[in-house]
Amino acid sequence: DAKTTQPTSMDCAEGRAANLPCNHSTISGNEYVYWYRQIHSQGPQYIIHGLKNNETNEMASLIITEDRKSSTLILPHATLRDTAVYYCIVRGYRNQFYFGTGTSLTVIP
Amino acid sequence: GAVVSQHPSRVICKSGTSVKIECRSLDFQATTMFWYRQFPKQSLMLMATSNEGSKATYEQGVEKDKFLINHASLTLSTLTVTSAHPEDSSFYICSARDPQGAYNEQFFGPGTRLTVL
Numbered sequence: 001d002a003k004t005t006q007p008t009s010m011d012c013a014e015g016r017a018a019n020l021p022c023n024h025s026t027i028s029g030n031e032y033v034y035w036y037r038q039i040h041s042q043g044p045q046y047i048i049h050g051l052k053n054n055e056t057n058e059m060a061s062l063i064i065t066e067d068r069k070s071s072t073l074i075l076p077h078a079t080l081r082d083t084a085v086y087y088c089i090v091r092g093y094r095n096q097f098y099f100g101t102g103t104s105l106t107v108i109p
Numbered sequence: 110g111a112v113v114s115q116h117p118s119r120v121i122c123k124s125g126t127s128v129k130i131e132c133r134s135l136d137f138q139a140t141t142m143f144w145y146r147q148f149p150k151q152s153l154m155l156m157a158t159s160n161e162g163s164k165a166t167y168e169q170g171v172e173k174d175k176f177l178i179n180h181a182s183l184t185l186s187t188l189t190v191t192s193a194h195p196e197d198s199s200f201y202i203c204s205a206r207d208p209q210g211a212y213n214e215q216f217f218g219p220g221t222r223l224t225v226l
Contacts, residue, residue: 034214043113043202043217044153087152094166095141095206097215099153 003027003090004100011106012082018075020103022088025069032091033064035073037084038102044087047073078107111137113205115218122193123226130188130221132203138183139205143215144176147200159186193225 005023012018024033032051036044048055048062050071055062061074075082087102112135122128132142140161145153157178158166165178177189186205190197200222204215 032213036217038153041200041220041222043115043204043219046214046216049214091213094158095213095215096143096155096158097153097204098155099145101152 003098004088006086006088006100006103008101009104009106011108012075012078014080014107014109015077018078018082018105018107020073020075020086020088020105021070022072023070024088024090027068027090029068033062033071034089034091034097035060035062035086036089037082037086039084047086078105080107080109083107111135111205111207111210111216113203113216113218115201115203115221117221118219119222119224121224121226124194125192127189127191128193128223130190130201130203130223132186132188132205132218134184134205134207134216137205137207137209139186140183140208141206142180142186143204143206144178144186144188145202145204147202147220153202156188190223193223195225198223198225 034049035047038044048060050062064071085102085104087099089097114133116131142159144156147153156171159178159180161180167173180186200220202220204217
């Protein structure tokens, strides 16, 4: 079962930072948080993941709270191509992913 | 990142027939693959975990006799939907985990759109 909750939808102006929150209050100490996104009718695309430290890569930044009960994905300069459904996932003990409802991000010109 | 392919991308079949979907890891060996189903405007639902050389592990509520999974090699897993019915129409997506990878992320295939008439 999904262990994350996210807002259903968000809008962001093109060129601005998109901040997508995720709540994972029941996360265990050794469970990682992964972020994926899915553009319509395609397979999900890996974005970033983390355990307890903040992470940054060429796509995004991940901020994890100190108590690890929530995190925020940051797309620093959103473009129209970033319009997608973003999923925050806590990896299970058998490496399985249970997807929550995700956040539908719309980048507005 | 690593590449996972699926075949076919789309399939239309008659009710009562069986359909096989292939999932391949193209540039890495995957000891574990996963199968998901996604209905329109809904999230991905994990159906089963496919382990190379052993029986698949099915999620609660997924009929193992209806959704047959075979993971015969380190690069290929197949999902067979047996005696398909219109309610089985869905988007089926597989993913594979690279055990040699640094991050344990799953790489997803492009999905297979199944329509049962």
